[in-house]
Amino acid sequence: xxxxxxxxxxxxxxxxxxxxxxxxxxxxxxxxxxxxxxxxxxxxxxxxxxxxxxxxxxxxxxxxxxxxxxxxxxxxxxxxxxxxxxxxxxxxxxxxxxxxxxxxxxxxxxxxxxxxxxxxxxxxxxxxxxxxxxxxxxxxxxxxxxxxxxxxxxxxxxxxxxxxxxxxxxxxxxxxxxxxxxxxxx
Numbered sequence: 001x002x003x004x005x006x007x008x009x010x011x012x013x014x015x016x017x018x019x020x021x022x023x024x025x026x027x028x029x030x031x032x033x034x035x036x037x038x039x040x041x042x043x044x045x046x047x048x049x050x051x052x053x054x055x056x057x058x059x060x061x062x063x064x065x066x067x068x069x070x071x072x073x074x075x076x077x078x079x080x081x082x083x084x085x086x087x088x089x090x091x092x093x094x095x096x097x098x099x100x101x102x103x104x105x106x107x108x109x110x111x112x113x114x115x116x117x118x119x120x121x122x123x124x125x126x127x128x129x130x131x132x133x134x135x136x137x138x139x140x141x142x143x144x145x146x147x148x149x150x151x152x153x154x155x156x157x158x159x160x161x162x163x164x165x166x167x168x169x170x171x172x173x174x175x176x177x178x179x180x181x182x183x184x185x186x
Contacts, residue, residue, distance in 0.1 A: 006049030060182035072181030093181035095162025131155035
């Protein structure tokens with residue numbers, strides 16, 4: 001299905017206000033009014049048209065009758081889920097079943113070859129949200145000389161606990177994996 005044909009099937013055009021009170025035309029989902037893309041940027045969503053994601057298109061998830069899969073996506077990645085799909089620690093759609101598992105995932109997410117001693121130093125509550133207080137030390141070899149041997153960190157949002165490691169046994173489960181994937185790569 002070409003992108004124009006696909007957009008006619010799943011979206012409508014409306015105007016929204018962006019920076020400096022400037023209006024622009026955008027495509028929004030007929031299912032839940034969520035943003036899809038701007039008019040004249042249709043090629044940015046051609047991959048969704050090719051997969052024929054035509055059902056329940058909503059905030060980075062949707063169903064493709066073409067291959068009977070639920071998809072989750074962001075600008076970073078897209079993946080399809082079906083009965084039998086798996087979820088394990090380290091997957092983008094993994095959501096720990098305990099707060100401790102979520103803390104371990106947050107530490108793994110922020111760890112890389114330029115950091116030492118990535119750790120959680122506690123939990124911060126701000127504006128009703130809870131965050132892991134993740135800290136690390138930059139190695140002496142990082143390209144940015146100003147960061148070498150310094151301590152840095154970030155706040156990592158604590159989400160409601162998920163299912164941890166599991167297998168999709170129904171299409172409803174596959175949809176949940178797509179939702180979790182979308183949130184994991186956003």
